[in-house]
Amino acid sequence: MVFALCFVLFLTGLYCILTKKNTVKIIIGLSIMEAGVNLFLVLLGYKNDGVVPIIDRSTDIVHFLAYSVDPLPQALVLTSIVIGLGTIALGIALCMRLYVKYGTFDIAEIRRLKG
Amino acid sequence: MFITEIYLLVLLVFMIIAAIIAVEIKSLISSVISLGAVGVGMSISFLFLAAPDLAIVQIAVEVLLLIFLIRATLGREIVSEKGAVTIPLRLLSIFIVLVILGFGIIAFRNLPEFGKPVFSLVPEAPSNSYIQHGLKETGSANIITAVILDYRGYDTLGEATVLFTSLLGALVILRAKTKKNGTKVINHKETKARGGE
Amino acid sequence: MKGMTIIVKTITRWVKLFIFLFGIYVTLTGHLSPGGGFAGGVILACSFILLTLAYGKEYALSRLSLKTAKSLDSIGALIFLLTALIGMWVTNVFFDNVLQKLFPGTDFMLYSSGFIPLYNIGICLKVGAPLFVTFIVMAAMRIRINDKGEREIIQEEEEE
Structure with a gap:
């Protein structure tokens, strides 16, 4: 159920990319898809009654070993979030440059003005 | 059903509604702000999923992303109606998305149940x-x-x-x-x- | 266009130091508590972006110039790579944490995991500095319509 709803979030972004003709809207759809994928990966590593994979002085080691959530997807998603910021900044730069060239964010207009 | 799963369901519904608003609303700046709601929902979900590292990074990245997007759209937020997709194409897109959703739900049956990850088995x-x-x-x-x-x-x-x-x-x-x-x-x-x- | 109102400027004067310190704290204790280089770098970039938004571009650039920010970016990458190469030099394994193997510190103390705080500082500079530079370049972009009716970009940044 949680996985299916997470997939619905991903598909909302996909629908945005398929139907919208505004470049900023396409960037927003890309960002929503990325959110869905990141959340899905972290959901896969959760354990019931899970504890944070950070050891403290007062941590009971036996309880920690039995209930710690998976640290591997969290570590990979951590890098993925920051890469997402970089790629979306690149996309926004492209949008601004296209606006300078054509005066619009609409890709249909841009295609018409090209020829 | 554990309490975490209920919290996550509520948060996911909130995020999906925010995402649909971000996709469908006319004004670009409202769309960008709705995207911020999706990011905040992600951050709270990470807290419930026992990932405070990700929550800190996500909230900081979301703030920066919003500043970048608002800088790009400020003063030019009107979406022109000329380039809108026609109704048959929109229905076709919805059909494609629903087909992918169907296949995804079939595929998700093979996943382990939520809360029982593979690495513990x-x-x-x-x-x-x-x-x-x-x-x-x-x-x-x-x-x-x-x-x-x-x-x-x-x-x-x-x-x-x-x-x-x-x-x-x-x-x-x-x-x-x-x-x-x-x-x-x-x-x-x-x-x-x-x-x- | 020299910044925002007096309310925003006053609040910024109070909180800017705390945001900056929090970024440094998150970076340095990344191996003990939640956080790390990624979060710390983004928070440090946020503190400078707050200065840019509240006081205007010139004030932020007088605190951290574009040239310094670009150098910090390169310094971060070099810290990361050279630290990884030390492991290769000592034990022929790239990314080997030799400091931890030779001089293990006490657990849960600041010095406890060899090179990992150093990696965190490198990543913090590597993430924070280019984000600040990108924001400054984006904020400095102005569009002007020239005599022929074409749009063109004007950068207010001084070329080095």
């Missing part, structure tokens, strides 16, 4: 080794830092390369344009006199 999974020996081998109390900087340092190196390349690309794209018949440097006093945009 497989004793020789690398995650078990990280949890058991992480503190002893690396000295880092935060197992996630131990994974990204010690066990899997190559990933972080590649991440730094990708981030450097993408931000370098953004800088090159936004650089001031040179004229075709030679380079002309425009000083900014002239700009202010003419009133900017």
Whole structure:
């Protein structure tokens, strides 16, 4: 159920990319898809009654070993979030440059003005 | 059904509603702000999923992303109606999305149940080794830092390369344009006199 | 266009130091508590972006110039790579944490995991500095319509 709803979030972004003709809207759809994928990966590593994979002085080691959530997807998603910021900044730069060239964010207009 | 799952369901419904508003609303600046709601929902979900590292990074990244997007859309937020997709194409897109959703739900039956991850069933999974020996081998109390900087340092190196390349690309794209018949440097006093945009 | 109102400026004067310190704290204790280089770098970039938004571009650039920010970016990458190469030099394994193996510190103390705080500082500079530079370049972009009716970009940044 949680996985299916997470997939619905991903598909909302996909629908945005398929139907919208505004470049900023396409960037927003890309960002929503990325959110869905990141959340899905972290959901896969959760354990019931899970504890944070950070050891403290007062941590009971036996309880920690039995209930710690998976640290591997969290570590990979951590890098993925920051890469997402970089790629979306690149996309926004492209949008601004296209606006300078054509005066619009609409890709249909841009295609018409090209020829 | 555990209480965490109920919280997550509520948060996911909130995020989906925010995403639909972000997709469908006319004004671009409202769309960007709805995207911020999706990011905040992600951050709270990470807190419920026992990932405080991700929650901190997500909230900070979301703030920066919002500032970038608002900078791009400020003053030009009207979506023109000329380029709107026709109704048959929109129905076709919805059909495609629903077909993918159907296949996805069939595929999700093979996934382990929520709350019972694969690594707890497989004793020789690398995650078990990280949890058991992480503190002893690396000295880092935060197992996630131990994974990204010690066990899997190559990933972080590649991440730094990708981030450097993408931000370098953004800088090159936004650089001031040179004229075709030679380079002309425009000083900014002239700009202010003419009133900017 | 020199920044925002007096309310925003006053609040910024109070909170800017705390945001900056929080970024440094998150970076340096990344191996003990939640956080790390990624979060710390983004928070440090946020503190400078707050200065840019509240006081205007010139004030932020007088605190951290574009040239310094670009150098910090390169310094971060070099810290990361050279630290990884020390492991290769000593034990022929790239990314080997030799400091931890030779001089293990006490667990849960600041010095406890060899090179990992150093990696965190490198990543913090590597993430924070280019984000600040990108924001400054984006904020400095102005569009002007020239005599022929074409749009063109004007950068107010001084070329080095």
